Structures are given as structure tokens and as C-alpha cells.
Amino acid sequence: MSLHSGLAAFAAGLLLLRALPMLPPVWWLWPQLLLGVLLLAGRGWRLGFFLVGLSWASLAAQWALDDRLEPGLDGQTRWLEGRVVGLPQRNDGVARFELTDLTSRRARLPGRLRLAWHGGPEIHAGDRWRLAVTLKQPRGLVNPATFDYEAWLLGRHIGGTGSVKAGERLEPAEGPAAWRDQLRQRLLQVDAHGRQGGLAALVMGDGSGLDSKDWRILQDTGTTHLMVISGQHITLLASVLYGFVALLARFGFWPGRVPWLPAACAAAFAGALGYGFLAGFDVPVRRACVMIAVVLLWRLRFRYLGIVTPLLLALCLVLLTDPLVVLQPGFWLSFGAVALLLLVFGGRLGAWIWWQAWWRAQWTMALGLAPLMVALALPISISGPLANLVAVPWVSLIVLPLGLLGTLSLPVPVIGEGLLWLAGGALDWLFILLAWIAGQWPAWIPEVVSLWGWALGALGVILLLLPAGIPLRALGAMLLLPALFPPSPRPLVGHADIWLLDVGQGLSVLVRTREHALLYDAGPRRGDFDLGERIVVPVLRGLGVDRLDLMLLSHADSDHAGGASAVQRGLAVEGVVSGEPDRLPAELAASGCKAGDEWSWDGVRFATWQWPGAQDSNDKSCVLSVEARGERMLLSGDLGARGEAAWVAGTQDLRARWLVAGHHGSRTSSSPILLRAVAPERVLISRGAHNPYGHPHPLVVSRIMGLPAAILDTAERGALLIRLGHYVEAEAYRDKPVFWREK
Structure with a gap:
């Protein structure tokens, strides 16, 4: 029996949990686990390890699902x-x-x-x-x-x-929890050039002191890992303590009666545990401590097994302890990074100069982790190799040591605060540099690729990372093409794809024809929480939309137009139209909505209308009609009952198969007169679950059901895709099978 094969099969069973569309029934899992245990004693031991891993992961996931709120x-x-x-x-x-x-x-x-x-x-x-x-x-x-x-x-x-x-x-x-909280408060009160929040993130794993602008800079430059306590930070401290003991022994300053290697391993692990305690032993910290423990044990007793075995063992121990870590992006990125370094640096003949090795490690991480970033729907930093080339040693050798020493020295007057002041200054200079880099090269949000396109791209990356001279290595660049430039499915001429995005208590609708794209409303923004940046832009870029011919903002309320500035920053927007252009930020350069405007894109007809007699913001909503091959959708923003009556009176024919309910299903909209005039077969409601306004109002629901018409609700169904012109049912994104999602 091969130890490598057994560990690999066990890990494969545990990892498969992430890809399951649904969990096997519990009545089957226990016999499956028993079968796996029995196979371990025979020739099918590899299958046995796999089944044991899969059964344990599935049972752990089922127990977690059973622990959800009733x-x-x-x-x-x-x-x-x-x-x-x-x-x-x-x-x-x-x-x-x-x-x-x-x-x-x-x-x-x-x-x-x-x-x-x-x-x-x-x-x-x-x-x-x-x-x-x-x-x-x-x-x-x-x-x-x-x-x-x-x-x-x-x-x-x-x-x-x-x-x-x-x-x-x-x-x-x-107790310890109170002590950590008090220390956090103490850190946030020191003078650190305004970077107290960043120091708290580095020292204690508390990222609440970083605002959305800071996180955006870190994301654009691929340096987010530096501001959360991860395996890199824990490993750094453990390495410093190990190296300190090793240097003492090498230069004769270590007591000869005490073996230096066990002492170095003990000091390194104690440092890792101490840092982990300071950080609260969150999931990434526990994972790092397990990995360090296994590597130190290998260094102490089992070097003859090679480096792959301890890393496989660490992977299995992490997964065995908590199989649900496969749902955390950090798990895949941390183990993926270690595997990449082994692939690139392991088993090579000769050695690189230190700066060659350092640069090689940076671009290897950027290229090698890209397939994982795509699979996890994470932005990819174009400037990551350059930014990390400077940021990693700056944080590791200057900011983090000063921050840890300053934190430990806080009981000593002046010393602790002085060290933290220096650490904050160094961190501030780094953020200035990173902000400049982010301004030049923002993160790239890749388009969603098919499974086969992703697999070819991942294979291409692996080939490119192999040593020079390996046959077919150059083929890797060609295999990247389907992932970098995926075939983007676009509507046929005369048809439109309409996405009603799930943006909570707000509205954002993408209308896409063969060659054009229109965004009706941009989602809400509340304080620092901007769904235009967090949802609308990533969805549009993921769908292959990098340019908008028109952004139509029904009116200026924050639940409809709050994300507009983020959309304009993230995509090329040719023009902005709104029912309330004067209330929008000046940088949007919005023009006013005109009643009776009509145009056609790729055989799809569009028309806008606005009530001339509107007095309040809701009634000033610019409404939109979209029609493809006789199938029509109406979007009315927050237009109220009086405005709806004026719309019906001023328009000859409003009949439509699809209607987006006005004002998220409020009783002030979707009046009987509008519903009779439109006679929709399907009514779409964009709202947040458990919203404080009680949307959709029961009266509105009863009106719609009395037509009769079906209701499709983003709070219950997620994002909705309507293929206008095909006369088919809407596709609900929540219906896509994944085992963790409540239906």
C-alpha cells in the first residue's frame, strides 16, 4: 500500500464535496462509509480511502445543514x-x-x-x-x-x-476573549498615521478597520492576502524563530547539551500557536498551524519521505478536521499556492539567483492561481506580480515585525506606541504605492467560461509552468485561448436576454441584444455598501459585457441609482439617461428622460415614457418598454398609482407578457388599472428578503394572482433570466443545483 496513493485518494473524496449538486441521502452514507472501511483491507484500498473521505465529508455537510435555522x-x-x-x-x-x-x-x-x-x-x-x-x-x-x-x-x-x-x-x-478585544481597542487608539485598522488586521486578523477603498486597492493589486492573517504570516514568524535558533547553533552560541533541531521546531510551533491565539484561531489560522506542525514534524523525523507526503498529510488533516473548508476560497488558494511552488521549484537542477527566484515566485503565483480565481469567481489582479514584488517583503520584513513588537511592547510606555507609529507609517507609504498601481492597472473580472474551456486553460497554465525543454510546453499558450477569450453566447437578431439581478431591496436589469447592452437602474448603495460595485459590475463583466450603450436610471433614489457611479467606473458607459438627472452626481453627466423616445437595436424595439405631471421622485420614474418578436416587457421603476393611470391613458397599447412590479411590490404601485391594461402572464418582483417595508404587499399579491399571473420573486428565486422573443419560461439562478443552497 502506497502512502502517497492512500492520502491522495482520501483527499480526493473529501474535496469532491465542493462539486456535489446534492448530498447523498443519510441512509446511504453510513453503508457507503462501512463499504469504504471494508475495502481498505483488500485490493480496493484506494477506492476505500476515496469512499471514506467522501462519506465523512458528506456526513459533516449534512450535519451542518441540519443545524440551520428551522x-x-x-x-x-x-x-x-x-x-x-x-x-x-x-x-x-x-x-x-x-x-x-x-x-x-x-x-x-x-x-x-x-x-x-x-x-x-x-x-x-x-x-x-x-x-x-x-x-x-x-x-x-x-x-x-x-x-x-x-x-x-x-x-x-x-x-x-x-x-x-x-x-x-x-x-x-x-478571560482570553475579553483580553483580545481590549488589545484590539488599544491598537485602534494609537497614533499610526491613520493605519491603525491595517495594523489590527495584521496583528489580530480584524479587518473591520479597513474601509471599502482600502479593500478595493488590495483587490486590484492582488495583495489582499497581506492584510488578513494567513499561512504566510504564521509561516513567517515560525521561520524567523526556527532560523534564530539555527543561527545560534551554527555560530556556537547554543548550549551543546541541548539538541538545537528539536528546540528550533518547538520554538517555531510555539510562535505559530502564539500568533494564532492573538488572531483568534480563525479557520485560515488553524489551517496554517496544522500545516506548520506537519512540516516541522517532517523536518524533525521524516525527511526521508520527501516533501509531498507531509503536504498531502496536512491537506488530509485539515479536511478531516472540517470538510466544509472546501467552501472557503482561502483554502483553495493557500494549498494551491503551496502546490505551485513545489511544481516550479521542486526537483530542478541548479539554482537561481535570489532575485530571479523571487520574481519567478511572483509571476508563478499570478499565472498559476488564475484558474482557481476564475473557478471561485474572484477578480484577477493584472498588477499582482509587480505589487507583490514590493509589498510582500515590505510587510513581512518591516510592517509586520514592527507591528508585532509594538503590540507586545504596549505595556512599556513610549516604546510600544513608537514602534506602532513606525509600523503605521511604513504601511501608509505602502498603501500610497498600491493606490497608484491600482489606478494604473485595476483588477480584471474574467468572463464566465464553460467547464471544458476552464479545463483547457488550467492544463495550459500547468504546461507553461513546467521547466523549459519539456515537450509540448509551448502548447500551453494555445490552450489558454478558450479561457482568455471564451465564446460569448449572445442573443440572436430580433431577440434579447434580460437579466433581473438579485440586488436585494433595489433594482438592476440588464437588457442585452446581439450587439448592444442597456442597464436599467444600477442597484442600491447604503453607506459603504455599494451593490453596484459588489454585484452589478461583476455580473456584467462575468456575462461578457464590458460596455453599456445606455444606462437608464429610472429616478435618483439610492435603491435604483446608488450603484451608478461604481458601474461607470467599472465599465465604459456611452450615455446616461434618468427621470431625475438633476439629483444625480455630476460625474454621471445624465440627460433627462423623454416621453415617446423610441429606437431599435438588432431588431429589438425600445421605448421610454415619463409622466409630465409628476410631482414626487417616484412618479418621475422613467419607464421602459422592450419588445422582441412581439414579446414585451415593461419596467416602471417606482411609478405610483397616479402615474400608472396617466401612463395607461397616454398609451394606446400596454399589453405585455412580462411586467416588473413597480416599487418592489409596494401597495402604492401595480394598481388595478395598470394590471388590467398590461394583462401580464408573469410579474417580476425585485426586493430584499425580510425587507422592513413589507414588500411585496399582500394586496398587490392578491391583485396579481387574480389576473391570473405567476409571480417571480428575486428574494425567493435569485437572479432571473428572460429570453425575450423565445416565449419560454424564466430561468432562476437559485434553481441551479448546489447542495448548500436553500431552495
């Missing part, structure tokens, strides 16, 4: 008690924190909840609270080519979310 409690407000874990975050007056050790008199609750408290008091790690919480099942916005919040929640074993309505602190924080 559907009957979704939307209900209940009193509960629990203890705060991790470091609470506070942005724009909203405290976000996680609660465990939960109890409630009348409900069975999950093991962990993620809560938000708008305008609430200070929350500290380790506090025990009694709270009135409006409970929600773990659901997120579901769109193509964007971050999957539901997978992230399940990967962290969070069984539900909620918003706090009231509460009282039962027990103040004490």
Missing part, C-alpha cells in the same frame, strides 16, 4: 441568550457579531448565529447577552459570477442570521 422560525422575532465569539465589527453605526452557546425557551436554535445590531451599544468579545432577534435563514443574494454568501456561511458553520431589536448584557466579557 424554516418555521424564518422572519420571527424571538428572545434568546448567547455568548459573543470572535471580534465584533462596527461600521456605519452597525455592529456585526457572532453568537454561540445559544438558548431559547421556545425554539431550537442553530449552534451559531451571525447578527447585526443597527445603532446598538458597544459589543465585546466574550459578552453574554439576552437579545430580541428577528431570525433569518442563511440566505444571500444569488447571481452569476459573484461571491456566494450562503456557501461562506455554511463553511463557517453559521446556521442563521438575524437583526437585533433590543437586548441587555447579562455577563461582561472576561
